[in-house]
Amino acid sequence: MRRKASSSVAVSLIVVAVVVAISAAYIGHQLSAYSAQVSELYSAVSSLNRTVASQASAISSIASQQQSIQSQLSSLNRTVASQASAISSIASQQQSIQSQLSSLESSMRFPASAVDATGQQIVVYSEPTRIVSLMPSDTAILFAVGAGPQVVGVDKYSSWPPCLSALEANGTVKDIGSGWYPNPEVILSARPDMVFGVSSVPSNHALKQQFAAYGIPVVLLPDNTIEDVLQSIYTVGRLTGHTGTAQLLAENVTAELSYAEGSTIGLNRTSAALIVWPSPIWVAGNGTWEDQMITAAGGSNVFSKVSGWGPVDPEALLAARPQVIIYAAGHGQLNYTEFMSTLYQKLGPAADSVPAIASGRVYAVTGEYNDWLTEPGPFVGYGTILLSVLLHPEAYGMNYTSIPHVVSPGTLRLPVPASVPVISTPRCASAVSSP
Amino acid sequence: MRGGLLHLLLPVFFALSLFLGPYGLINPFSHGLGAFVLELRLLRALAASLVGLALAASGSGLQALLKNPLADPYILGVSSGAALGVLATIAAGFIWPLAVSLSALLGGLAALALVMAVSSALGLTRTSMVLAGVALSYALSSIDMIIMMDLGPAVQGSLAWLFGTVAYALWGELAYAAPLMAAGAAWIFLRAGHLESLMLGDDVAESMGVRARRLRAEVAVASALSTSAAVAVAGPVGFVGLVAPWIARLGSGGAFRRIYPLSLSLGASLTVAADLASRFVEPGGMAPLTSITALMGAPVLVYLLARWRG
Numbered sequence: 001m002r003r004k005a006s007s008s009v010a011v012s013l014i015v016v017a018v019v020v021a022i023s024a025a026y027i028g029h030q031l032s033a034y035s036a037q038v039s040e041l042y043s044a045v046s047s048l049n050r051t052v053a054s055q056a057s058a059i060s061s062i063a064s065q066q067q068s069i070q071s072q073l074s075s076l077n078r079t080v081a082s083q084a085s086a087i088s089s090i091a092s093q094q095q096s097i098q099s100q101l102s103s104l105e106s107s108m109r110f111p112a113s114a115v116d117a118t119g120q121q122i123v124v125y126s127e128p129t130r131i132v133s134l135m136p137s138d139t140a141i142l143f144a145v146g147a148g149p150q151v152v153g154v155d156k157y158s159s160w161p162p163c164l165s166a167l168e169a170n171g172t173v174k175d176i177g178s179g180w181y182p183n184p185e186v187i188l189s190a191r192p193d194m195v196f197g198v199s200s201v202p203s204n205h206a207l208k209q210q211f212a213a214y215g216i217p218v219v220l221l222p223d224n225t226i227e228d229v230l231q232s233i234y235t236v237g238r239l240t241g242h243t244g245t246a247q248l249l250a251e252n253v254t255a256e257l258s259y260a261e262g263s264t265i266g267l268n269r270t271s272a273a274l275i276v277w278p279s280p281i282w283v284a285g286n287g288t289w290e291d292q293m294i295t296a297a298g299g300s301n302v303f304s305k306v307s308g309w310g311p312v313d314p315e316a317l318l319a320a321r322p323q324v325i326i327y328a329a330g331h332g333q334l335n336y337t338e339f340m341s342t343l344y345q346k347l348g349p350a351a352d353s354v355p356a357i358a359s360g361r362v363y364a365v366t367g368e369y370n371d372w373l374t375e376p377g378p379f380v381g382y383g384t385i386l387l388s389v390l391l392h393p394e395a396y397g398m399n400y401t402s403i404p405h406v407v408s409p410g411t412l413r414l415p416v417p418a419s420v421p422v423i424s425t426p427r428c429a430s431a432v433s434s435p
Numbered sequence: 436m437r438g439g440l441l442h443l444l445l446p447v448f449f450a451l452s453l454f455l456g457p458y459g460l461i462n463p464f465s466h467g468l469g470a471f472v473l474e475l476r477l478l479r480a481l482a483a484s485l486v487g488l489a490l491a492a493s494g495s496g497l498q499a500l501l502k503n504p505l506a507d508p509y510i511l512g513v514s515s516g517a518a519l520g521v522l523a524t525i526a527a528g529f530i531w532p533l534a535v536s537l538s539a540l541l542g543g544l545a546a547l548a549l550v551m552a553v554s555s556a557l558g559l560t561r562t563s564m565v566l567a568g569v570a571l572s573y574a575l576s577s578i579d580m581i582i583m584m585d586l587g588p589a590v591q592g593s594l595a596w597l598f599g600t601v602a603y604a605l606w607g608e609l610a611y612a613a614p615l616m617a618a619g620a621a622w623i624f625l626r627a628g629h630l631e632s633l634m635l636g637d638d639v640a641e642s643m644g645v646r647a648r649r650l651r652a653e654v655a656v657a658s659a660l661s662t663s664a665a666v667a668v669a670g671p672v673g674f675v676g677l678v679a680p681w682i683a684r685l686g687s688g689g690a691f692r693r694i695y696p697l698s699l700s701l702g703a704s705l706t707v708a709a710d711l712a713s714r715f716v717e718p719g720g721m722a723p724l725t726s727i728t729a730l731m732g733a734p735v736l737v738y739l740l741a742r743w744r745g
Contacts, residue, residue, distance in 0.1 A: 118531075177721065178721065180594075181594075181600075181602075181721040182721075183457060183602060183714070183721045184475055184602060184603070185456045185457045185458045185472055185475060185476070185714070186457045186458075188458055188468060188471065188472050188475075189457055189458040189459070191468060199530075200530075201530075202525055202530040202532075202535060202596065203596075203603060205530050205531055205532055206532040206535075206603030206605075207603065209531075209532050209533075209603075209605055209607075210475065210603060210605060213471075213474075213606075214468075214471040307585070308585075310584070310585055311584055
């Protein structure tokens with residue numbers, strides 16, 4: 001019984017031992033599996049750690065890169081700003097240089113001097129800014145050379161440039177009355193620092209003497225021939241500070257004259273009479289710019305024996321037998337029909353013996369075209385082209401029957417090619433802006 | 436002295452002439468441009484006064500001398516002679532103001548010399564002198580016309596002078612013309628007594644020791660001198676020489692010696708007033724002086740004549 005018990009104890013001990021051993025082995029196995037898992041986990045964690053660390057370092061490197069970019073950007077910004085300031089300082093320097101240049105230029109333009117038609121040497125020390133013009137031709141030259149904004153007074157017959165009426169209406173330019181009988185006090189009320197007149201008018205000489213006492217130069221421009229006109233353009237340019245424009249204008253006028261001459265070269269001269277006043281008939285004769293214009297336009301003046309402008313007997317028209325009669329119909333004068341009827345009244349049936357009348361080549365030139373013919377101003381070149389068309393339409397591929405009897409900018413376009421310079425009409429706005 | 440107050444017209448018009456003009460009112464103490472305008476007005480007023488005075492002196496002298504109430508300073512051919520001098524000068528291309536003025540003076544004096552020579556040849560009676568003057572005037576005017584037709588556009592400019600104006604007077608002109616005008620006027624004044632006796636008839640005058648022919652010659656020269664000088668300054672200004680003596684006579688009355696100073700003063704006032712008015716008649720301020728003297732003088736004369744009759 002004891003043995004049995006002890007054996008059972010032993011057996012049970014063995015069983016226990018086996019169980020323990022088995023369990024231990026199992027536990028051990030399990031443990032080693034766990035430890036393997038743990039070590040696996042550990043290595044995973046450590047690799048994760050490494051990744052995180054490497055990412056952190058990457059992030060920090062990115063951050064540092066960002067920082068460096070930012071610092072580069074800000075340094076770039078600074079550079080740009082400094083460069084901008086450098087540029088603006090350069091620009092301001094440029095401006096100051098430019099203003100110095102222009103002041104140098106104006107100091108080179110003045111003092112300026114020129115000799116007027118009386119032979120007087122006129123010296124101006126600074127740009128004249130209050131100019132009064134006594135004649136339409138003077139006004140036209142002043143505006144054409146670019147001295148328009150300096151003009152403060154014109155005579156009542158001045159009509160070019162077209163913006164003149166607006167300037168007179170807004171008070172920028174004063175109407176000083178007639179330049180043939182200029183009133184000294186009216187002119188002085190425009191407070192002029194320079195006055196332009198013409199040498200053919202006695203009262204302008206009187207004004208010159210009077211104003212000499214006060215030191216206001218009265219510049220008398222020569223006004224008989226085309227050379228006088230060119231001379232006047234140069235004189236006006238020099239004394240008003242527009243030498244370059246004046247030079248250009250004079251060259252343009254010369255080019256226009258050559259164009260008219262060139263167009264009619266080799267053609268038979270057309271005999272012509274230029275009538276500047278209808279009743280009594282006054283014609284342009286020898287020594288006038290009109291006479292020169294007729295010649296330059298391929299014509300011959302039938303009244304070249306008349307000295308200057310003079311009246312002629314209607315009978316003289318019968319004797320002279322012009323092929324073309326050009327009647328400069330100024331504002332308020334007879335129109336074409338009235339002019340023709342006075343011709344017939346004066347000449348009777350004999351009128352038809354004048355070739356110009358018989359063939360219908362009598363033209364009344366009106367409007368701006370009339371000024372081109374009758375003013376010793378910047379349009380003598382255009383006037384010559386106009387005359388060359390009337391005297392030699394064939395030179396321009398035209399027939400004289402296609403030329404209207406009333407010749408004006410509205411009825412006849414000048415066949416002027418691009419090579420002939422255009423005298424720019426001064427814009428009103430620029431002139432008006434200066435009070 | 437009935438007409439004494441009329442003397443006041445001259446200072447009044449003279450002062451107005453300094454104050455009024457297209458330039459506006461001017462502070463008399465201003466400098467610069469204002470002072471210059473004032474100087475121009477002073478020059479105009481002085482020129483107008485002297486011209487009016489000279490023409491009135493000449494007119495008074497001639498009216499007394501010729502016993503002809505229609506006599507005027509231009510009856511001796513002075514005006515057309517002066518005009519011929521001026522037009523010939525302008526036609527020759529000389530249009531400087533002093534040349535124009537001097538040629539007027541020379542033309543006027545030359546015309547006078549011719550009239551005196553012709554009258555002297557004819558015996559220098561009243562009638563012969565007037566006739567010689569009228570004939571010469573016509574002859575010279577016809578030459579004037581011929582020159583004017585040939586002047587072309589310049590004729591426009593010379594019209595300013597031919598119609599009369601003191602707007603372009605120069606100190607230089609006054610400097611030589613004023614003494615001539617004054618001398619002519621003074622000479623006539625010095626002969627006032629003799630003229631009074633001459634008005635009673637040549638015989639009476641001779642009996643009083645006046646040499647009639649010589650007196651006529653003297654007064655003719657004196658009036659032509661002052662007229663020529665006036666024309667040289669202002670061009671031929673009409674009507675003043677005719678009307679001023681008449682207004683003086685009707686306004687004051689009495690002997691020549693009494694009327695004469697008033698006549699001079701009235702001539703001066705009329706011309707100064709006319710110059711003043713010419714500044715405002717048309718916008719350009721350049722109405723011809725002769726037109727204004729006539730427009731202003733004619734009604735005054737007619738009014739006085741009407742009152743005188745009644």
